[in-house]
Amino acid sequence: MVQLTQKAKLVDRRQMSWLERIYLWNILKGMMITLSHLFKRKATINFPEQKRYFAPVFRGLHVLNRDEEGRERCTACGLCAVACPAEAITMEAAERLPGEEKLYREEKYAARYEINMLRCIFCGLCEDACPKDAIYLSQTFAPSNYSRKGFIYKKEDLLIPNPLTDPEDYKKALGDRPAKKINN
Numbered sequence: 001m002v003q004l005t006q007k008a009k010l011v012d013r014r015q016m017s018w019l020e021r022i023y024l025w026n027i028l029k030g031m032m033i034t035l036s037h038l039f040k041r042k043a044t045i046n047f048p049e050q051k052r053y054f055a056p057v058f059r060g061l062h063v064l065n066r067d068e069e070g071r072e073r074c075t076a077c078g079l080c081a082v083a084c085p086a087e088a089i090t091m092e093a094a095e096r097l098p099g100e101e102k103l104y105r106e107e108k109y110a111a112r113y114e115i116n117m118l119r120c121i122f123c124g125l126c127e128d129a130c131p132k133d134a135i136y137l138s139q140t141f142a143p144s145n146y147s148r149k150g151f152i153y154k155k156e157d158l159l160i161p162n163p164l165t166d167p168e169d170y171k172k173a174l175g176d177r178p179a180k181k182i183n184n
């Protein structure tokens with residue numbers, strides 16, 4: 001028979017000796033492998049107490065950003081949804097009403113904003129497309145869930161805490177990858 005590789009080994013079919021039949025040597029060999037791993041560096045970490053280091057370019061869960069005054073930056077222009085190759089973003093625009101200037105930075109805002117995390121490939125094109133620095137991918141990741149519905153992230157899930165009323169959570173959500181500042 002023609003062999004494609006030299007990896008094939010003939011099966012040893014000879015009768016085992018008494019010593020081989022009690023598998024003592026094999027058990028010892030197995031235990032030695034286990035023992036050798038006790039002194040090696042652990043491949044796992046104690047999550048969530050310990051966190052892995054993420055490279056600065058890591059793209060994780062999306063954050064809908066606010067400005068320094070706590071106003072929502074998103075103007076519901078739809079550019080992120082157009083840029084998204086996975087068609088994961090859905091939104092509905094609404095007009096800002098008089099008296100809502102402290103809530104929304106622009107005259108138009110996203111009344112509904114959803115990202116389907118099961119579709120998302122975390123490419124970051126939505127962040128690149130956004131002219132208002134309203135969306136960016138943070139260094140956290142989407143936690144597991146029991147249902148598909150749980151992976152549809154709504155505006156309330158994505159919106160960053162208000163830096164004026166909740167500075168600590170705002171900083172935490174911003175992470176090590178702060179969004180670029182814009183002045184327009």
Ligand code: SF4
Nearest residue numbers: 084120121123124126
């Ligand atoms: S990261 Fe990429 S795939 Fe995910 S929502 Fe943004 S553009 Fe779409």
Ligand code: SF4
Nearest residue numbers: 074075077078080130
């Ligand atoms: S996140 Fe940015 S690109 Fe997307 S709708 Fe809002 S302002 Fe436009």
